[in-house]
Amino acid sequence: MQMFVERWKAKCRIQNQLVRMLLCEFVATAFLIFVGLAVEVQAQFNSHPANSSSIGWGLALVFAVQMAFPLSGGHLNPAVSLSAWSFGNLPFAHFLLYSIAQTAGAFIGAALTYLIYFDKIAEFDGGARAVYGPKATAAVFATYPGPHLSLLGSIIDQTSCTAVLCFIIGIITDKHNRIPTVAQPVMMGMMLTVICMAFGMNAGNAMNPARDFGPRLFTLMAGYGWEVFSYNSYKWFWVPILCPLFGAIVGSWAYQLIISAQIGPTEEEEERSLSPDQSVTKS
């Protein structure tokens, strides 16, 4: 009977490795956005006031990253994929395909949240599907800046948040830190939780073009109207698309050149680390 599963798995296995990786990114991003936006719905309607949505997003990321880690690396974010390209770990064409898969995944994730909470949203807004006003629910799906935020402020915000994100990813994945592979997804979740707790107030820290554009496109198609793009006189929707790409490069290179370059082993240490006993005695 166990063989029954294995036979079906063998049948469903995609031969092309790139397609397998894109599927992984697609499903994992859809999962992350489905669960994360559902957390946002509960926060918006305040159903369990003691639930921290920052912890909810963090835990959603743990499983999303774990799912895609072994095959595609678990980027789930075009900005992260771009920084992987800048390090030479991903061909540029793959970066483009990853971005499309991630954005499509985020679109589907938003649709799933919309489906599961359709009745709740309908009860709240009576079918209005508004971006502004007391019945607005669009901010559950895509991010919208607080009224206090200037355009310059929003550019600084999205660039800085994503730089911090990629700086911490650098810490977690740095080989010198010897963090076990199985612990890395959990630490990624802790990273997202603290970033949400620190930087969520300005503009919901999207830090991810796919996470923001995919659900925004979905809300357009779900009847929220063109305001999802024209919000703030067109001075917002492109910010969480472009700034994270720039911030990711800044943050990940900053980690490599400022910290990793310093903690890296000297040549002498490197030679010693080639001896097999080393890893046994140190771990």
Next chain:
Amino acid sequence: MQMFVERWKAKCRIQNQLVRMLLCEFVATAFLIFVGLAVEVQAQFNSHPANSSSIGWGLALVFAVQMAFPLSGGHLNPAVSLSAWSFGNLPFAHFLLYSIAQTAGAFIGAALTYLIYFDKIAEFDGGARAVYGPKATAAVFATYPGPHLSLLGSIIDQTSCTAVLCFIIGIITDKHNRIPTVAQPVMMGMMLTVICMAFGMNAGNAMNPARDFGPRLFTLMAGYGWEVFSYNSYKWFWVPILCPLFGAIVGSWAYQLIISAQIGPTEEEEERSLSPDQSVTKS
């Protein structure tokens, strides 16, 4: 003296392995429901407003799973047992017996919560034991849908939640992910926390026929009246019994065929993994 314990343990050891496993499922489910419902009581009476009931349920699951993991697998849920059957890991008769043990455990768990919080409930409702109205406490034990939820919405909700649950169980237990056995119960707890944070608002995410039916039966016997079943014109009580069974199959197979099939090792890799050094160098 230590031998004194060991002698008693030897005496209490049940010879039949199936009975041992059923006892484990029974006790672990009773533990989970006892602690989880007590968390619900505190949330309902808001005694510590900063306590997240999602985290409480998650932590209760950690120990419930850990308890039953080594012997019976720690299903604690007929839906999970059904998916284990569908993979060929559990005979159908065992699935039925597991379900009975789990439901009986959930019944006893609810009784224990009722016992320990009897004075509190009595103070609040003056002995009314109501399903509806300002003195209602039935929702502490079994789940009841929010007033916004349509029948179709509740079916989608219970199916989807349980599918997500079993999808994540797939991630955690997938051998390719090499998550250590001792870490798996903790990750199961993190899973339940995030699911509660994301999907608790519609209908309390039962996702478990035993967790819902056992306590519902208990409330019937504890004087809450037939309304515990007739609630919403009989358009609810069977939803968290049937839909999770279906959702579990969908979610666990989806993980196997969409993700696990892709990340699984190629034949080439499998051969290499037979060499004993592999596991040493990778871990």
Next chain:
Amino acid sequence: MQMFVERWKAKCRIQNQLVRMLLCEFVATAFLIFVGLAVEVQAQFNSHPANSSSIGWGLALVFAVQMAFPLSGGHLNPAVSLSAWSFGNLPFAHFLLYSIAQTAGAFIGAALTYLIYFDKIAEFDGGARAVYGPKATAAVFATYPGPHLSLLGSIIDQTSCTAVLCFIIGIITDKHNRIPTVAQPVMMGMMLTVICMAFGMNAGNAMNPARDFGPRLFTLMAGYGWEVFSYNSYKWFWVPILCPLFGAIVGSWAYQLIISAQIGPTEEEEERSLSPDQSVTKS
């Protein structure tokens, strides 16, 4: 220079092992109660409404247990020591000495919390030091039952909570579960958090004669008056002293006889586990 520390450490090392162990229990219990009661002060004055006091107590226990784990076992609780005695792991005389050390530690811990928050308490009650009324602060130190709780209810509550506590300690420390020693203090903390989240509402889940009696004695000496003992017509103060002792025996033996006896290895398995390869392949 490092030798300078080592020389002082050597001088401060107590020769008698029992005295060393008692010192450890004393200091670790004082630490737990100092930090835990400070968490209670913040909860009472609601200074950071989002802080869960259940998580605060749990984290305090992590470090208290870790501190005393290697030498004295980290009981920090006469009820836990009693169950260790009942298993033959602690002579009865040691149980008595442990209990005294733990109670003295809890007394000192309460004094330290009083010292650090003296100004805050003075500002709040103007020096009244009351057990009852709007200016009462005694419940920060020792536990007092909610007004809903009957005497029978409080006996059931304290016995059940402590039984659950010792049941979970059984799970965490059971050798069959192979939880690494370094992870056990963290799991103890998770245990206390979930118990506080589930069972704190009735009477503050003392579950520990030292944790309750030590601070109660301190409040008597700090000017709270004899009411700290006469509260509720003398129908409370002895409940969290006696019931935890009984509950601990029930819970820890229940785990051994119901669960551990079943998951324990068969003789056949035991023989196999003697082979050194076993541990390597399983871990």
Next chain:
Amino acid sequence: MQMFVERWKAKCRIQNQLVRMLLCEFVATAFLIFVGLAVEVQAQFNSHPANSSSIGWGLALVFAVQMAFPLSGGHLNPAVSLSAWSFGNLPFAHFLLYSIAQTAGAFIGAALTYLIYFDKIAEFDGGARAVYGPKATAAVFATYPGPHLSLLGSIIDQTSCTAVLCFIIGIITDKHNRIPTVAQPVMMGMMLTVICMAFGMNAGNAMNPARDFGPRLFTLMAGYGWEVFSYNSYKWFWVPILCPLFGAIVGSWAYQLIISAQIGPTEEEEERSLSPDQSVTKS
């Protein structure tokens, strides 16, 4: 392409090890204060009421310590560096340089928080930048004691908090406890969370001269006026500078002499631990 990164890293590598270490302390402290103060901003404006700022600070510390751990030890705090000097692990000149690097890092961290939340602060106070009154925001950056706190109380508070901090650092880093290096930053975060939950109410538990003085200096330069130093008739600003230095010595030596000296191995055990098999069988 990967070589492209490595070449740049080699170019950026600083030859002088002390400078490398100071850079690490500088960047890690700036990171900690940037993220931690951003958490404070969110707490002040209560944007996500369920977010515990104690958990936010703890998670920020996890990554700050992890970043600097392998090279400079991750002190991030002159008080911690002083206690390292007192143990003979750091030359006095290095302690002074570390302190300057940490204070400069905290200054830059405060500036980054100010930059990213400039629009929010401006909206709230209309440019007033006040230390007192309903539009005060200075307490987001440096700590200010509660109105209940006397001078003696504030000295006791800052000394005790830092003593607890360094006592727990002793527990976490004690070799006898065998806590794996990769787990130590996470436990440091848990430590900071519980200390914030227990001791934050009196005066915001700075426990760190750099964390308090650096941001205080920044607020002076950012237009908050001399009141940041003259607050409370000059009876505060030096308390979180001097008392933590004293408290750190007390706490770290107390751990070594009271606990570590007792749990340390006897000479006999030490000899046995020289055998290589030991570590394998115990871990």
